[in-house]
Amino acid sequence: MALSLTINGEVFASRRDPMTPLIDVLREDLALTGAKAVCREGFCGACMVLIDGRPAVSCLTPIALAEGRDIRTIEGLGRDGEPTPLQQALEAQDVVQCGMCFPGMVVTLTAFLAAEPGATRDEIKRALVGNICRCTGYERIIDAALVCAAGARD
Template identity: 65%
Template sequence: MSILINVNGEERVFDGEVVTPLLDVLRNTLFLTGAKDVCREGFCGACMVHVDGVAMASCLIPIGLARDKRIVTIEGLGRDDHLSPLQQALEDLDAVQCGMCFPGMVMSLTKFLEEKPAATRNEIKRSLTGNVCRCTGYERIIDAALALCQEQGSKS
């Protein structure tokens, strides 16, 4: 079956089973490998994408339910020459990690900070509850998100 989806602003067509996980379509058909295939249970947050403006685990979304939705992956947040504000803050504070959980954290935090741009440290920590990292602490990531909140607050 042909299913039309909008990924990072581009109309794309997937020909296959409607129950195929969105994660598989992104990685194996569209070759967008930022969303990581880790737990396949929606527990770790590594495959997080935005679907119609909501952060969701792409491993749990059958492609049939993504039909006619606007999907944004980590590849759609920014480009090498123009990072998103959060990506820039993470780079500025050297908060980049191994890359397995990191894209999902960026996607979760991006959506959270859009909704709560003046978040506190504790609110930022709580927003990362669904993102599991096994290689490091979360402190530099939280520091970068908090710095972005403070920077945006000073511009207001």
């Protein structure tokens, strides 16, 4: 029996085992490679997606639990090819990284700023506690998120 998955607004039928991790369907079946399978144990955050607007590690989410829910990947955050305000702020801050865990951070911050639009620097730092990155510092990412938060406060 096929499971029905709604990903970035489109419905896909998957005949994979219901316990298949969502990350495998995203990357192997749908070529949505923004989310990365790094630790596969739920602690690095590189595989982060939004499920019903909340961040979720797709390496530990069986597709059976994602059925019927709104799944959004980094590829589906902007609309009509337009980057989100956070993505625009990241570009403006010249945030350049290798791309391994950066998409997961953007997904986490997208959900966080939606819930806490006027967040402080410390709150933004805490929001990223589940996203581990080794290729650079976090400072400019936090700067960009803070620009969005300051904009929301004004």
